[in-house]
Amino acid sequence: MIQINNVCKSFLTPEGKLDVLKNVSLSIKDGSCMVIGGENGSGKSMLMSIIAGLEAADSGSVECGGKTGLVFQEAETQILGETPREDIAFGPKNLGLNKQQVAQAVEDALAKTGLAAKADAPSRFLSGGEKRRLAIACMIAMNLPVIILDEPYANLDYTGVKQVNALIKLLKADGKTILILTHEIEKCLGLADDFTVLFRGEIVFSGKPEDALQQNLEQWNIRNPLNSYRELKDLVWE
Ligand SMILES: Nc1ncnc2c1ncn2[C@@H]1O[C@H](COP(=O)(O)OP(=O)(O)OP(=O)(O)O)[C@@H](O)[C@H]1O
Numbered sequence: 001m002i003q004i005n006n007v008c009k010s011f012l013t014p015e016g017k018l019d020v021l022k023n024v025s026l027s028i029k030d031g032s033c034m035v036i037g038g039e040n041g042s043g044k045s046m047l048m049s050i051i052a053g054l055e056a057a058d059s060g061s062v063e064c065g066g067k068t069g070l071v072f073q074e075a076e077t078q079i080l081g082e083t084p085r086e087d088i089a090f091g092p093k094n095l096g097l098n099k100q101q102v103a104q105a106v107e108d109a110l111a112k113t114g115l116a117a118k119a120d121a122p123s124r125f126l127s128g129g130e131k132r133r134l135a136i137a138c139m140i141a142m143n144l145p146v147i148i149l150d151e152p153y154a155n156l157d158y159t160g161v162k163q164v165n166a167l168i169k170l171l172k173a174d175g176k177t178i179l180i181l182t183h184e185i186e187k188c189l190g191l192a193d194d195f196t197v198l199f200r201g202e203i204v205f206s207g208k209p210e211d212a213l214q215q216n217l218e219q220w221n222i223r224n225p226l227n228s229y230r231e232l233k234d235l236v237w238e
């Protein structure tokens with residue numbers, strides 16, 4: 001469904017040419033869930049912008065078979081409506097659904113994301129986790145075949161992470177093609193069919209999640225999720 005071929009993107013900065021994406025090629029199968037991991041600045045958000053057509057690649061091509069829904073890293077920036085109900089209705093309205101279909105899609109998305117009680121409260125008063133769920137609710141209501149989530153766990157607590165993962169599972173069960181871009185792979189690798197590591201704009205690993213766990217992930221500045229905590233002295237990242 002998504003085929004990325006030799007995508008390059010660079011910027012001219014005062015310090016010289018910055019290669020943000022270097023010859024990135026990737027394919028994401030219909031109905032699969034791909035996790036792309038990578039440290040801060042590795043090019044994940046840029047890749048999402050190029051897949052979604054928000055940014056143009058300098059060279060290379062992107063083929064995306066279906067309409068793509070995006071959940072941005074800063075979910076609050078994509079909230080436009082005064083209330084969750086209004087916000088969720090935008091997409092289905094724009095897709096040309098009739099009034100009854102829009103109302104049905106909104107109710108369904110509110111219920112699935114646990115936002116029904118906040119449906120008519122001002123969106124700006126929602127918590128960070130609720131705003132993230134609202135952004136996902138908008139995607140659910142549009143019923144798009146491809147959903148890309150950029151850092152869907154940013155700022156979320158344990159419950160927030162579990163709620164987002166429950167929604168990702170729901171989207172998976174619905175047959176959606178899902179792309180998760182995150183540096184927090186320990187929160188979602190178990191949901192992935194395929195896993196890719198971006199490091200300084202390059203793909204350095206692409207394969208099965210179980211095979212990634214056998215790699216030295218630290219060389220790409222990723223903490224191996226299998227490093228467990230057993231006692232107090234383990235409870236510090238250093
Ligand atoms: N418009 C731009 N001009 C110059 N550099 C840019 C521009 N947009 C992005 N970059 C650079 O591209 C690199 C990759 O940025 P990107 O936001 O894709 O990283 P990321 O992997 O999403 O990081 P994070 O985990 O922090 O969200 C960074 O070094 C960033 O500074």
Ligand SMILES: [Mg+2]
Pocket residue numbers: 044045046073150151
């Ligand atoms: Mg990013």
